[in-house]
Amino acid sequence: MTGRDQQMRISEEARSRVLRAAAELRYRPNLMARGLRTAVTRTIALVTDSIASEIYAGGLVYGSLTAAAAREHLLFVAESAHDAALESSLIEGLLDRRVDGFLYATLHTRDVELPEALAGQRVVTVNCRATDGSVPSVVPDEEGAGRSAGRVLLDAGHREGVFLVGEPAEHLFAGRERLRGLVAELAAGGTQLAGRVDCSWWPEPAFAAISAWLDTGVRPSALVCLNDRVALGAYQALAEHGLRVPADVSVVSFDDSELASWLRPSLTSVALPHQALAERGVALLLDGQRDPVEHRVPMPLRLRPSVAAPRPA
Amino acid sequence: MTGRDQQMRISEEARSRVLRAAAELRYRPNLMARGLRTAVTRTIALVTDSIASEIYAGGLVYGSLTAAAAREHLLFVAESAHDAALESSLIEGLLDRRVDGFLYATLHTRDVELPEALAGQRVVTVNCRATDGSVPSVVPDEEGAGRSAGRVLLDAGHREGVFLVGEPAEHLFAGRERLRGLVAELAAGGTQLAGRVDCSWWPEPAFAAISAWLDTGVRPSALVCLNDRVALGAYQALAEHGLRVPADVSVVSFDDSELASWLRPSLTSVALPHQALAERGVALLLDGQRDPVEHRVPMPLRLRPSVAAPRPA
DNA sequence: TTGAAAGCGCTAACAA
């Protein structure tokens, strides 16, 4: 029944007799007993800081789920809510249940210190990298995303008045790399960023910062928002200043959360491919790759009506 | 070590000697071996149609997670994506791994036919009810939510021009019950619904339906939207018609997703308490309740600036 | 090619 009938030289007659009996009895192997004997549980764990509880990274759970299921593995989900003590007790619990491997994922793209309890375990980091570079990681191609954002604006004809909105925080590499890619692409197009509006990555601070900035009389040609929530704040601020998207100002963003397609006009955004990240992570975990390589997953551009040609001067 | 030292009359000296040795050796019981012997795995499963993948029900996963962890249980997550074959194969897998119980949850509040594979298992339905009423269920108090929505408008002084937006679909009881509660509360306040704008529960159809409706010249005093996404569509349509929230039109909604606090002005919404639903479900599952009772969890009102007194006639 | 036996790490029953 383990499918090794050839190797063990089982007679065809015996084989079919066993299979028939098993089907008849609706026999299903007890995976605990098997696991006890083989030390394999066909079970993996997704350990996160705050993904399940947060609104927009469900793709990470779903991708892990389906990729695991495709390999006949089941998925434990554990979430630390940024509590290190809780995290290690959850990991202990998973270890006690002999999971075959760990997906360690974070909500925000960043570098992480792997918890002590995970030392020596089979681990792949998803959407983050271990600071000591000891395990394989899967992260989005943020720099490529920045280039895509620049490219779409260049293609629409924007040459000046392109501003970045959102603060590229130190501890997250997403912002830094997006900025780098954007700057590089604009440079390749013979132009550059006109400036930056700093604010944290949420609608309300973005609204406040952009409103105050527009009050000074600046009239941007295009805004590159570091995520969709910032873009929502931007839409609100632009509307209050009588500026239309995209006729007066084009807007590009990152993440492609559901919000992007809900806005009016719907928002061009470079997607954070959560599901693909997770699928890739599971593949690395279960299909044997062990080299601590950093794998980059492309961030696809979702072109929507928030981008148009700049208003003639 | 099982904590039954009293019952088994172990000498204090032996007890501490064992405990010390265990600590020294960093001994951790192998839960597969224990499970094999006791038929208890300290493991439960969350089986859903499309929660992990969807944007706004993360609280269900998180609540299950924390409530399980609080009882030293770990959580498997399985998602069928509405595919019955996949669903039963996932359930078989969970059964093979001898989970102690199932949380069966749906994204939308509705009646469900429990999958065959779950027959005879320990199950609690969350955010849904088994059509045959065979297992305990935990569902939101939708009718109470409808009353809250009515109450907040009455309190603000609205007596006429209150419209419902969104179609109360047949197969979901959320809409029906919200409507019933709303109608009852308005009746208790001596008034009634002025009418209904039918549309599916998404921003774009809501925008289209409300726009067309406003084009006919109607000027509502307040809108009760069946969820926050509908409310987003309503905000957009009102803005395009030069109507301000809440000065011209008050808006109340259901769900209290993150969207509600992101809108300008932020949106009064009756919260879908996903986390509480899940916690209650886990409690029922693990703390021994077996009667197939329907448990209702209150939906708390989040009062925000989208509601104000009606405009003087 | 098939059958028998050992043992994975634990708990529960029984004997001392």
Add this chain to the structure above:
DNA sequence: TTGTTAGCGCTTTCAA
């Protein structure tokens, strides 16, 4: 009060 043993359901090894 403590020590010994059987057995949970499986896989693997060894003997026939």
